[in-house]
Amino acid sequence: MSDFLAVLAEAKRQSDPSGIAPAVPYLHAMGIETRLEGDVLVCTMRFSEPLIGNFAIRALHGGTLGALLESAAATTLLWRELLAAEVVDERLAMPRIVSLTVDYLRTGRAVDTHARAFITSAGRRVARIRAEAWQDDPERPVAAAQASFLVG
């Protein structure tokens, strides 16, 4: 079993997805963490200087918000598959993204950013997900995304 599958198996056993993000190189490098709030998976992107896209107004790079939203969508799907799986094996891996549309709603400030995703439809082959990113107030999202993934 690969190290990553071992991480997934442990996350499932503990009912805690916080070990997943550190095991994904890009999420780890971006300072993105995964945790459960109730039964909703929340991704938090810790602020760091390399995430800046406009230093004149100290705004996050729009791409980092897109990356966070996609991460929230993909890990939410992965977590759902993981919970449903009887055995943790290669078939789980990562859901494959088909398309992603990001709407930028407010300037992302130089602070921590959180994201959560909701599965809007899940068929045997395709899952559609809506994701939102916010900073202080979940009711005031800085960006939102709609994504389609191939599953199974």
Added chain:
Amino acid sequence: MSKGAKADDAAAEKAARLERIDAAFARAIPYNAWLGLRAVDVGAKGEGRIVLTLPFRAELVGNPISGVLHGGPITAAMDAACGASVFLALREPQRIATLDLRVDYLRGAAPGVDLFCRAECVRITKQVAFARGTMDQGDADEPLAVVAATFMVFRDQGSVLAEGLKESKGGAGSDGGGA
């Protein structure tokens, strides 16, 4: 002046322009620098066209089993390329911000291979600009991703910002902020 010398001058001028654009977009914007983006080609002056490279590195991997790149760097690099294409199409340096961006992932990226982000500003109006882009791993006819992005152009607000941008050289990156 001989034809050869003229061609040399033109090539030298383009190289100098590419160097300035690379410094302003790829190296001065923190996240673009973190990604390792570099500008490798630009259109003629005033033409909103740019090619960036995104060198593969292990930190950008999203699937630890297959070694395939995460979609995040692809989205971010294409946002940067589309934003740069819009900025290059502007007559005056003005702040721009991404309104929305759609990425279609046509095929998976081969692990370990550098990527090219090609973007073009297709239309620019008083307040909004439209860009299209593709990403590939060396063969522009075999894109891995196609992108459509729209940007807000802050023209009236720009006077104060534009001054700051001139001084700071390259704070003009897309910040992904809404209107």
